Amino acid sequence: xxxLLWWLSGxxxxxxxxxxxxxxxxxxxxxxxxxxxxxxxxxxxxxxxxSTVNWHMWMGIATTMVSAWLYxxxxxxxxxxxxxxxxxxxxxxxxxxxxxxxxxxxxxxYLSSPFKEEGSGAGGVHVRRVAxxxxxxxxxxxxxxxxxLADKCYGCHGAQKQKGKLRMDQPATLMTGGKHGVAxxxxxxxxxxxxxxxxxxxxxxxxxxxxxxxxxxxEEIALLSWWIDQGAxxxxxxxxxxxxxxxxxxxxxxxxxxxxxxxxxxxGDDDEEAQxxxxxxxxxxxxxxxxxxxxxxxxxxxKGVLAEPVAVGSNYLAVNCVNARAxxxxxxxxxxxxxxxxxxxxxxxxxxxxxxxxxxxGFDALRRLDxxxxxxxxxxxxxxxxxxxxxxxxxxxxxxxxxxVSALKGLTGLKRVYLFRSKxxxxxxxxxxxGLKGVVLDSxxxxxxxxxxxxxxxxxxxx
Amino acid sequence: xxxxxxxxxxxVREAGEAIARxxxxxxxxxxxxxxLGGLAMxxxxxxxxxGPGTPQVVFDPAHPMMPKxxxxxxxxKSVIYLHMAGAPSQLELFDYKPELxxxxxxxxxxxxxxGKRFAFIRGVPKMMGPQAKFAQHGESxxxxxxxxxxxxxxxxxxxxxxxxxxxxxxxxxxxxxxxTGNARLGRPSIGSWVTYGLGSENQDLPGFVVxxxxxxxxxxxxxxWGSGFLPSVYQGVQxxxxxxxxxxxxxxxxxxxxxxxxxxxAINKVNQESYxxxxxxxxxxxxxxxxxxxxxxxxxxxxxxxxxxxxxxHEMYGSxxxxxxxxxxxLLARKLxxxxxxxxxxxxxxxxxHGTDSNLAIDVGFINKCRQVDKPMTALILDLKQRGLLDxxxxxxxxxxxxxPMMENREGKPNPFKGRDHxxxxxxxxxAGGGIKKGAVYGETDEIGYSAISGKAEPxxxxxxxxxxxxxxxxxxxxxxxxxxxxxxxxxxxVIKEIIA
Numbered sequence: 001x002x003x004l005l006w007w008l009s010g011x012x013x014x015x016x017x018x019x020x021x022x023x024x025x026x027x028x029x030x031x032x033x034x035x036x037x038x039x040x041x042x043x044x045x046x047x048x049x050x051s052t053v054n055w056h057m058w059m060g061i062a063t064t065m066v067s068a069w070l071y072x073x074x075x076x077x078x079x080x081x082x083x084x085x086x087x088x089x090x091x092x093x094x095x096x097x098x099x100x101x102x103x104x105x106x107x108x109x110y111l112s113s114p115f116k117e118e119g120s121g122a123g124g125v126h127v128r129r130v131a132x133x134x135x136x137x138x139x140x141x142x143x144x145x146x147x148x149l150a151d152k153c154y155g156c157h158g159a160q161k162q163k164g165k166l167r168m169d170q171p172a173t174l175m176t177g178g179k180h181g182v183a184x185x186x187x188x189x190x191x192x193x194x195x196x197x198x199x200x201x202x203x204x205x206x207x208x209x210x211x212x213x214x215x216x217x218x219e220e221i222a223l224l225s226w227w228i229d230q231g232a233x234x235x236x237x238x239x240x241x242x243x244x245x246x247x248x249x250x251x252x253x254x255x256x257x258x259x260x261x262x263x264x265x266x267x268g269d270d271d272e273e274a275q276x277x278x279x280x281x282x283x284x285x286x287x288x289x290x291x292x293x294x295x296x297x298x299x300x301x302x303k304g305v306l307a308e309p310v311a312v313g314s315n316y317l318a319v320n321c322v323n324a325r326a327x328x329x330x331x332x333x334x335x336x337x338x339x340x341x342x343x344x345x346x347x348x349x350x351x352x353x354x355x356x357x358x359x360x361x362g363f364d365a366l367r368r369l370d371x372x373x374x375x376x377x378x379x380x381x382x383x384x385x386x387x388x389x390x391x392x393x394x395x396x397x398x399x400x401x402x403x404x405v406s407a408l409k410g411l412t413g414l415k416r417v418y419l420f421r422s423k424x425x426x427x428x429x430x431x432x433x434x435g436l437k438g439v440v441l442d443s444x445x446x447x448x449x450x451x452x453x454x455x456x457x458x459x460x461x462x463x
Numbered sequence: 464x465x466x467x468x469x470x471x472x473x474x475v476r477e478a479g480e481a482i483a484r485x486x487x488x489x490x491x492x493x494x495x496x497x498x499l500g501g502l503a504m505x506x507x508x509x510x511x512x513x514g515p516g517t518p519q520v521v522f523d524p525a526h527p528m529m530p531k532x533x534x535x536x537x538x539x540k541s542v543i544y545l546h547m548a549g550a551p552s553q554l555e556l557f558d559y560k561p562e563l564x565x566x567x568x569x570x571x572x573x574x575x576x577x578g579k580r581f582a583f584i585r586g587v588p589k590m591m592g593p594q595a596k597f598a599q600h601g602e603s604x605x606x607x608x609x610x611x612x613x614x615x616x617x618x619x620x621x622x623x624x625x626x627x628x629x630x631x632x633x634x635x636x637x638x639x640x641x642x643t644g645n646a647r648l649g650r651p652s653i654g655s656w657v658t659y660g661l662g663s664e665n666q667d668l669p670g671f672v673v674x675x676x677x678x679x680x681x682x683x684x685x686x687x688w689g690s691g692f693l694p695s696v697y698q699g700v701q702x703x704x705x706x707x708x709x710x711x712x713x714x715x716x717x718x719x720x721x722x723x724x725x726x727x728x729a730i731n732k733v734n735q736e737s738y739x740x741x742x743x744x745x746x747x748x749x750x751x752x753x754x755x756x757x758x759x760x761x762x763x764x765x766x767x768x769x770x771x772x773x774x775x776x777h778e779m780y781g782s783x784x785x786x787x788x789x790x791x792x793x794l795l796a797r798k799l800x801x802x803x804x805x806x807x808x809x810x811x812x813x814x815x816x817h818g819t820d821s822n823l824a825i826d827v828g829f830i831n832k833c834r835q836v837d838k839p840m841t842a843l844i845l846d847l848k849q850r851g852l853l854d855x856x857x858x859x860x861x862x863x864x865x866x867x868p869m870m871e872n873r874e875g876k877p878n879p880f881k882g883r884d885h886x887x888x889x890x891x892x893x894x895a896g897g898g899i900k901k902g903a904v905y906g907e908t909d910e911i912g913y914s915a916i917s918g919k920a921e922p923x924x925x926x927x928x929x930x931x932x933x934x935x936x937x938x939x940x941x942x943x944x945x946x947x948x949x950x951x952x953x954x955x956x957x958v959i960k961e962i963i964a
Contacts, residue, residue: 279936309532310532396849442849444850446779446849453612459827
C-alpha cells in the first residue's frame, strides 16, 4: 500500500497523497514485524517443511529490515531515485516471501495445479493410479493402498507438510504416527486412529480429510480398513491376503483396462453405480459392433432420411423416414450395408410394400420396426421370419388381418404388436392371442366414454 | 450528371456508410482490449474443455434442428408436458388425507404456521378437509378423487410423484423454476435444452411447440418457453388451436406462394453474402429459419388441422374443431408427436383455486377445470398407447406448486368461496410413457398433506428425470455462458430412479 501511494504521489495529480506515505510506510513496518512474530510461533509447531520455512523466515526478516530502511529514507526526505531502488527491492522481497508462504500453506503446486490436467492431488506429490491388470497379483501397498494415500493424504501429511507431525509418505513414519499417537495398529482397524478419523462425521473437527479437501470414498475407506486388518503389510500381494465378501467387488473394480476407469470405479459411490445401471437400455444390443460405412450413411442422409447412432459412442443405428416419405422398396437395398447396426427402422407412411419386407432378411440387430400406414399385407409378415430379435412391430393403419398376425409366430423375440386400425377381425382376437403367447397384441380402439359430468358446468350453489 | 450516375453514386455512398456503421471505434476498442486478453485467459484456464470425455453438443447454425445424439440410448424420443398453471389442488385430486377431514373447520395449529410465509393467508386460517370423495383404483391402488373419473381408469399406466416440493410460492418464479431451473428470468426452458441437445426429427416442423389455453398466458410469461442464453432458434414456437396456427406465418394478401419463395430466396442470397463477409453464425440461423418458416406454411396448417380426424377421435378427446380449447390442444399434441416433433408444451390457465371468485373456487370452478382436462389427458395416454407411441413419448402433468391444507383467508377474512392458498411443501405430479414405470407411486406426505415426509422430489429432480429418459446425463448437458458451464438443473437434481422402469 505504501509503495503504491509513494509511486502515485510522485505524480502531480496525486501530490495530495504525499503526506500519507510516511504513515502508511510505518504501518507497513509494524505489520511486517507482527507477521514475523506470528510466523515464528507457527513454525514452532514443526508441521512444515523446514527448508521452505527457513527461506520464508529469512526472506521475511529481510523484508522487515528493508521496509524499516524504506521508512527511514522517506522520513529523512531522500531523493526519489534512491527511494525507488529500495521500493523495487522491497517489491521483490515481498513477492518471494509471499510465494514461499503460500507454498507452505497450500502446497508447492497450488497455483500451477489448476493448469495441469485433472488428476493432480491436493498439492504435493501425486502418484498416478496405474492400471491394474490382475488385482490378485498386485502389491497391496504399492499399487492399491499407496495411490489412495497419495491422492488424498500426502498433500498435508507428506514431504512438504506434516500436519499433526504425521508423515504418511514413508512406511516407517506412517507406522510411527504423529502428535496424537500411532495412526495404524496393524491388525486392528477399529483401534487405528487413521480409520477412526475417516469414519468420524464430516462436521467433526477431527474428521479426515478436512471438509474443504477432497473426501475419501466409501470404497477407499473400506480398502484401508481391510489392509490394516490384514496386518498393514508393505510387501504382500493382494492374492496372499484374505478377502472378505465386502472387499472383493471393490478390488475387482480396480482391475480395469484404463487408469481412468479404475479411478472412476473406485471413486464413484452408490449413486454413480445406480446411474450407470439406469442408463442401460435393454432395447439396444449389449455387444459392441463395428461402425457402419460413412458413405452408406451419407447416401441415406442425402435423401433426407435420418440415419443416426442411437447414442454418443454407439455404433447401433436408428433410421427414420419421417422427412423422406417417398422412399420405397428400393430403399431397403440401401439399408443392407447397415444390416448389423440397424436397431430401429421407422417406415411410417412410406411407399414400402411386401417386396421391401422381403429384403429385410438378415437384419439381425433390428429391434423395432414401424410399418404404420404403409401398404404391407399379410404376405409381407411371412418375410419377417428371420428377424429373431424383433421386439416391437407397429402395424397401425395397415391392411393386416388375422392371417398376417399368425404368420408372426416364428419371431421368438417379439414382445408387442400394435394393430390399431388394422383389418384384424376382433372375433379372432382370442385365438390369435393364444397362438402368440407372451406377445402383447394391442388392438387399440380404447374408448373414453363421455360421462354426463364431462360437459356439465358446476355452477355456484343457489344461482 | 445523369440520373443513373447520381443513383449509382448514392448507392456507393450508402454502401460505404453501411460498412462504416458496422465497425465503429467502439467495436474496435472492445475487441482489441478485451478480445486479446480474453483469449489469453481462456486458453490459460482451459475454458470450453468441460473436462475429458464430456460429450459436447455441436451447434450447427445452418441446421439447428438436425437430430443430435443423446449421451446414452434413452427410451423416450418425445415429450408432452401438460402444465396446469395456477397450481391444481393435490388434496382434491390425488393426495387423500382423511385425517385432514377430521380437522375440518378447526383453527390451524400454530406449529404449522410458525416461521412460515404464505402468499395470501394471514393470521390463523381454518383447516379444510378434502372437498372431494376419494377411492383407490387399478392394480396399483392409487388414490384418485371423483373429479378425475377418467384418469382413474388408467392409473396403472402412470406413476405418481406425491412429494414434490419447491421453494417458490408465487406463480411466476415457481413456473420459471419448474421450467427453466431457476426462479429468475433468463434461463432456457426444458424444451429449449432438449431441442438444443437432441434436435428434432421432423425438419419441416418446429422442434419445440407451445400450446396455451385457459384464456391467459401463464404468469411467468413467454419466458417460460424461452431460449434464455441458448441460441434463439430453440425458443418454443407458440401455435394456436383457433384461427391462424402460427401468427405472422401466412403470406400477406395478394402475395402468392411462388412469390413468397422467390422473395425468401432473394433475402437468403443477400444473407449469404453477409455471412461470407462477416462470418456471424446467427446469419446462418436466420437463413435456415426463413426456409423453415416457408416449409411451415404448409406443414403446420396440415398438422394443426384437427377437423379431418375421425369422429371417434373427437369423441375420445372431447375436442371440438374450430373452438380452441385444452382438449383441442391435447389432441394436437398427439398429432405433433406423431409427426416427429420433439417437445410439446401445453399450458392451461385457471387452476389457481384461491376461492376469491367462483371460477377459482374449489367446489365450483376447480371442478370445471378438472372436467376440462380429465377426458383429454386420459385419451392422450390411451391414444399414444394404441398407436405404439407411448413407449417413446414421455408425458408429464402437474402444476408449479401445491395448495395448503388450510382454507385461505385473504387479509385474515374468509374468502367468498372455498379455496386454498399456495403451498410449496408438497404437491403431486404424474408421469407416463417413455420408459416410466407403470403404476408406481413415489413419495409420501404427512397425514394432513402439509409436508413431504419421504421420497421428496424437487423441480430439478423432475427435470433430471426428463432428460434422463431422453438419454441425457443432466450433469453433462451444458452450455458455456458468462464464463461457466450452465445446465438445466444447474447445481442440483438427481434422477428419480424409483419411477423408472
